[in-house]
Amino acid sequence: MQLLRLGAPGEERPAVRTDDGTLFALDSLTPEIDGKFFATGGLAEVREAVSQGTLEQIDDPGDGSGLRLGAPIAKPGAVLCIGQNYAAHAAESGDSPPKTPILFFKHPNTVVGPYDDVLIPRESVKTDWEVELGVVIGKQARYLASPDEALEYVAGYVVSNDVSERTFQIEHSAGQWSKGKCCETFNPLGPFLVPADEVEPQKLGLRSSVNGEVRQDSTTADMIFDVAFLIWHLSQYLVLDAGDLINTGTPQGVALSGRFPFLEAGDVMELEIDGLGKQRQQLVQA
Template sequence: MKLQRIGAAGAERPIVVDGGHAYDLRSLTADIDGDFLAADGIAAVATALGAGRLSRIEVSGERVGAPIARPHAVWCVGMNYAAHAAESGSAPPSTPVVFFKTPNTVIGPYDDVLIPPGSTKTDWEVELAVVIGRRARYLDSVESAMEHIAGYTISNDVSERAFQLEQSGGQWSKGKCCETFNPLGPALVPRDRLDAGNLRLRSFVNGEPRQDSSTADLIFDVGYLVWHLSQYAVLEPGDIVNTGTPAGVALSGRFPYLRDGDVVEVEVEGIGRARQRCLAAARETSPLRA
């Protein structure tokens, strides 16, 4: 069972894909968002699907949007794989390294990634993304944290390394928040359908392999991350937690950075595969003044 949002940007419709068939969810919800998740919407979908109450629809050729609408926050964890920390020139962290991406960086899994004007070091990062399903605040254990996870999807935590590290002023957000810098999807897979502690992650650029690892190599696993974050902030239903990327990015010096026309593919076992074309972003021109 995989939940998706399909249709033109800003007008996506909720569906569920099961057994090779797609089913319309608009009899249950207008969208897949925080309110839907907080109301135990995934369980309602499973019940309706099992009872045969959902209408089959044809979605071939439709655009696939991000599987979550309007997240309040996109939480990101840095250097959460030891080999990636090493290729970044850092020791593995003793506590999670946390930064934000603005929610408007989130795009669909097959949408174009725009390389910012002046960029020389735009990079890819395949990540398992956690979707929060219940409000989480000051959780008392890692075990209870798992109950606050709705499910999982795929994130490409696109980064501009010069902005992030050389022009940062001491923080990473400049290199993380450019438009289109968080392709998400193609699907939301419910928590109980995956073992988040043992999923293969891979990335490719122009068909050539880049990253190949497993979530078994996470320094801080998904339950710990949700518990840890809840000690410092309130996680809302629909929030995204990008859990970190493994080794094999351009920052390592082993591969060239992304350029106009490059194609990035990212996949996580059990969820699917996403594909983004990179295009040079045009500068916005000032309106003419009388």
């Protein structure tokens, strides 16, 4: 099952795609796919409605040929990001692997659709890509006892692009990364959300390319801190609410490594994760 949001920005319509590829509208169940939807048992309601055949079918595929495909969740309350969570990426950034998770935040309004244009910020010369496994929280998590219970708090998983501006991140930020992470359109998300019980988060291949040339090709098995540990760890320091998004880190192969050029207007990024779909964005000058 795949959850999607179809329509123009600010006018997206919640939908579900079943295993046979059929699309159904979710308006009769919920106005949005958001924290309230997850916290009040929305996923179970959708499954029941699908099995009962009570949903309106949608003919438009939402793949760019008709309705726009929006981010699969409405604006999250928080976007929490984990830095350098793959050892090879830490090394290409010039750092040792972290001994504890590095946390930074993106402004929630950075979240856009999986095929929306990404804007290169004014004065930017080092805009970069980062394919990441996105984790959407399904119910409030605070002071979890151990990582063993952490995955019970996940609603689902998505493809996330943690777009970054490295000059803003490293030279302008005075020790904090957020200036290089919060530019508009800097978090394409989707194309859809897959419920947590249908995904094995540490067994996923993830890849990125620019203009058809491979940049990243790795697996979530290479994470330093796995998804369960991250959720447990974060819950010791803050309250995770339903609908929050966690970007779990990116593998090696970004432009910051010095092996590839940074992004320019006209470039095309493509990112995918096994079972979670593929997204594509063109770079446009702000």
